[in-house]
Amino acid sequence: MLRPDRVVRTTCPYCGVGCTLDLHIHDDTIYEVQAPWDGVANRGLLCVKGRYGLDFIDHPHRITRPLVRKQPQRAGARTPAQSLDDWVEVSWDEALDLVAERLVRIYREHGPRALAAYGSAKATNEDNYLLQKMFRALFQTHSVDHCARLCHASTVAALQAAIGSAAMSNTALEVLETEVALVAGSNTTENHPVIGAFIKRAVAERGVKLIVVDPRRIELADYATLWLPLKPGTNVPLFSAIAHVIIREGWYNADFVREHTVGFEEFARAMEKFTPEFAEQVTGVPAADIIEAARLYAQADRAMLFWGMGMTQFAHGTASVLSIVHLALLTGHVGRVGTGLNPLRGQNNVQGASDMGVLSSVYPGYMKVSDPASAAHWERVWNLPPGTLPTEPGLTVTEILKAAGPEGVRGLYVMGENPLMSEPNLAEAEEHLRQVDFLVVQDLFLNETGVYADVFLPAASFAEKDGTFTNTDRRVQRVRQALSPRGQARPDWAILADLARRIEAKLGLDYTAGWDYRHPAEIWDEVAAAVPAYRGISYDRIEKVGLQWPVPSPDHPGTPFLYANGFPSGKGRFFPLDFPEAPEPASRQYPFTMTTGRLLEHWHGGTMTRHSDLDALYPMPIVEVHPVDAAALGIADGDPVRVSSRRGSVVVRARVTEKATPGVVFLPFHFAEAAANLLTLDVVDPQAKIPHYKATPVRLDPAPEAALVNPVWMPRGRR
Ligand SMILES: Nc1nc2c(c(=O)[nH]1)N[C@H]1C(S)=C(S)[C@@H](COP(=O)(O)OP(=O)(O)OC[C@H]3O[C@@H](n4cnc5c(=O)[nH]c(N)nc54)[C@H](O)[C@@H]3O)O[C@H]1N2
Ligand SMILES: Nc1nc2c(c(=O)[nH]1)N[C@H]1C(S)=C(S)[C@@H](COP(=O)(O)OP(=O)(O)OC[C@H]3O[C@@H](n4cnc5c(=O)[nH]c(N)nc54)[C@H](O)[C@@H]3O)O[C@H]1N2
Ligand code: SF4
Numbered sequence: 001m002l003r004p005d006r007v008v009r010t011t012c013p014y015c016g017v018g019c020t021l022d023l024h025i026h027d028d029t030i031y032e033v034q035a036p037w038d039g040v041a042n043r044g045l046l047c048v049k050g051r052y053g054l055d056f057i058d059h060p061h062r063i064t065r066p067l068v069r070k071q072p073q074r075a076g077a078r079t080p081a082q083s084l085d086d087w088v089e090v091s092w093d094e095a096l097d098l099v100a101e102r103l104v105r106i107y108r109e110h111g112p113r114a115l116a117a118y119g120s121a122k123a124t125n126e127d128n129y130l131l132q133k134m135f136r137a138l139f140q141t142h143s144v145d146h147c148a149r150l151c152h153a154s155t156v157a158a159l160q161a162a163i164g165s166a167a168m169s170n171t172a173l174e175v176l177e178t179e180v181a182l183v184a185g186s187n188t189t190e191n192h193p194v195i196g197a198f199i200k201r202a203v204a205e206r207g208v209k210l211i212v213v214d215p216r217r218i219e220l221a222d223y224a225t226l227w228l229p230l231k232p233g234t235n236v237p238l239f240s241a242i243a244h245v246i247i248r249e250g251w252y253n254a255d256f257v258r259e260h261t262v263g264f265e266e267f268a269r270a271m272e273k274f275t276p277e278f279a280e281q282v283t284g285v286p287a288a289d290i291i292e293a294a295r296l297y298a299q300a301d302r303a304m305l306f307w308g309m310g311m312t313q314f315a316h317g318t319a320s321v322l323s324i325v326h327l328a329l330l331t332g333h334v335g336r337v338g339t340g341l342n343p344l345r346g347q348n349n350v351q352g353a354s355d356m357g358v359l360s361s362v363y364p365g366y367m368k369v370s371d372p373a374s375a376a377h378w379e380r381v382w383n384l385p386p387g388t389l390p391t392e393p394g395l396t397v398t399e400i401l402k403a404a405g406p407e408g409v410r411g412l413y414v415m416g417e418n419p420l421m422s423e424p425n426l427a428e429a430e431e432h433l434r435q436v437d438f439l440v441v442q443d444l445f446l447n448e449t450g451v452y453a454d455v456f457l458p459a460a461s462f463a464e465k466d467g468t469f470t471n472t473d474r475r476v477q478r479v480r481q482a483l484s485p486r487g488q489a490r491p492d493w494a495i496l497a498d499l500a501r502r503i504e505a506k507l508g509l510d511y512t513a514g515w516d517y518r519h520p521a522e523i524w525d526e527v528a529a530a531v532p533a534y535r536g537i538s539y540d541r542i543e544k545v546g547l548q549w550p551v552p553s554p555d556h557p558g559t560p561f562l563y564a565n566g567f568p569s570g571k572g573r574f575f576p577l578d579f580p581e582a583p584e585p586a587s588r589q590y591p592f593t594m595t596t597g598r599l600l601e602h603w604h605g606g607t608m609t610r611h612s613d614l615d616a617l618y619p620m621p622i623v624e625v626h627p628v629d630a631a632a633l634g635i636a637d638g639d640p641v642r643v644s645s646r647r648g649s650v651v652v653r654a655r656v657t658e659k660a661t662p663g664v665v666f667l668p669f670h671f672a673e674a675a676a677n678l679l680t681l682d683v684v685d686p687q688a689k690i691p692h693y694k695a696t697p698v699r700l701d702p703a704p705e706a707a708l709v710n711p712v713w714m715p716r717g718r719r
């Protein structure tokens, strides 16, 4: 029998559940993945991606040598490099010297605001910390941001305003100890599958009552006591009607409201108009079900709120999230086991990349860039002359590309993101990217964004490096090197530290911000010493089991749930919400509402999962259509259809299914050959700057087979 050479314990690189993996290594290859029974977040469970989806590491398309484009690109005339013949392989020295020289030149000629960077929720805390340190300390720009902007930015804005802190308050597995779980806009069994499995177990084995708020008949709907299939974009009236019933029936916790909140009277008046009957008209959910949901949630002793992208990704995303947060403020279902405000964080390290300050408005530890005291703090930590760090915030992910051009962003550094699949209104996004003078992409593959790069820097994957990821429960967990880096790939932190030293030399600084790290543990120690919430976390302490921040001291056990002693802002605040307008109305020409999202087997733009055997499990794009709509359109399951919005169209096969509800179609955004974001609208929420991904008016038309597009593949790499 084949025995592993080694078994290396690490953390899954896909979703925010943060499953512990045991990688069985033979001949420098992962040949089996096991889930240890004592993994805290997964207790022996894994989903198909963690178990079978890690083979992207050795896919032949992986790029493992630095590449420089043969013809320098002109801004405005930038074209994609379609084959490897458009590139030359260069040494790391050549590549990094070129990047340092071009970035420094842009900085000298056009100033700090001409540079911007995308960090990565796929990369480690240490990688992300160095990215923002480099751009802030050396180039004085706060235009470092990442996909959290496209994801839970509205959760952050809403929770900051309502209670003063934005992370998930409780631990996901407390669902086993609650009475009622309300899951809104989270397709948990596909997107946080191990948490989804525990929710199902809670229902089946613990008698937990489940309320599902989702326009699609997702798997959890079949486990629910109540499924509320609202029309996409109508969370505010739905949750406000639930609040209306809780207030009208006197089911709210008057002591909690008096002691721990402000703004109740004005809020209660604003909720008067949201009667269940009014909500039924606008959301499509029967009034009786709204009343029953209010009763179940409010009358429980312990109840948990979970939410996902169906609550956040709207031009009114902040109001949408506030509308659900209100329910916890009314009932006091916070600060105890089995309660709380639980936005499920998506990427493996989106919590961590945010914690590390890869956000245009905050330093690591959420210290505001607008506060001169934060600047002074980080100037001390980074050994910078006083007054170096600016106090005006930088640009967000949704602003960076729009600002590309001669007067704006000229140099862009993209570490581990794929904006040309993930941002809304892709045709425009691509036009903006063409305006960038100098583009660096640091990734595992030449993805849709990478083909526009001037320099491509090959990063080591999660299995080829050490570091930490922070999961959705705020748990900082170890990532361990199990394989040798493929080809000449290097860990992101090592690339950044090397590059930063070259930039310092080119800037001719007479001080150094400090880049001589021998191991990521040294980077972590720098963060932990500078940010109070991590002060008690060290690699030694998380050797076996991760710790949930805040961990203020080396003997502190970590914090499984927050707000036991009240909210960080003192009192929770109610907001008198109004009915939000849709940014683009439905019309006779665009009669359907398209919602976009995810499939179990695929990841975002597909760069990882489509370079994995997972692709064989779900090999082509589809659009989910309800049988009633399919009949009216004269299409059958598997027929090609054209899905069009006011911005663009794609042709995909129809999947006729009762998972869809009438009038609502679902298009996953994983497939480059039918990119959903060609259709989406690039309006954003004014506070959170999050796009409106979840409700786009579209039309469907039968299309000929010939209109289907074959998968477009990226340039082939060589090892
Ligand atoms: N397999 C897989 N897993 C993933 C990812 C992936 O790409 N693939 N990505 C990860 C990331 S970064 C994230 S952020 C998470 C996201 O995880 P989820 O939040 O579960 O993601 P989505 O599939 O985008 O949308 C969730 C649900 O919102 C519903 N919805 C649409 N409109 C509305 C509405 O108006 N109101 C309500 N209440 N619901 C609505 C949709 O029907 C859908 O079921 O998943 C993470 N996990
Ligand atoms: N229509 C629509 N659009 C959406 C959404 C939606 O629901 N609907 N959801 C939005 C959300 S929530 C999110 S989070 C975004 C995600 O958007 P992105 O973050 O742009 O998407 P990913 O495909 O996850 O990009 C990750 C990249 O990192 C690379 N990578 C993996 N590991 C490493 C590493 O260790 N180092 C480096 N340097 N690179 C690495 C991968 O190869 C891949 O190219 O999409 C958003 N876009
Ligand atoms: S549930 Fe998430 S963390 Fe766990 S194996 Fe699946 S993708 Fe990985």
Ligand SMILES: [Mo]
Pocket (backbone or CB within 6 Å): 147, 150, 151, 152, 346, 347
């Ligand atoms: Mo996300």
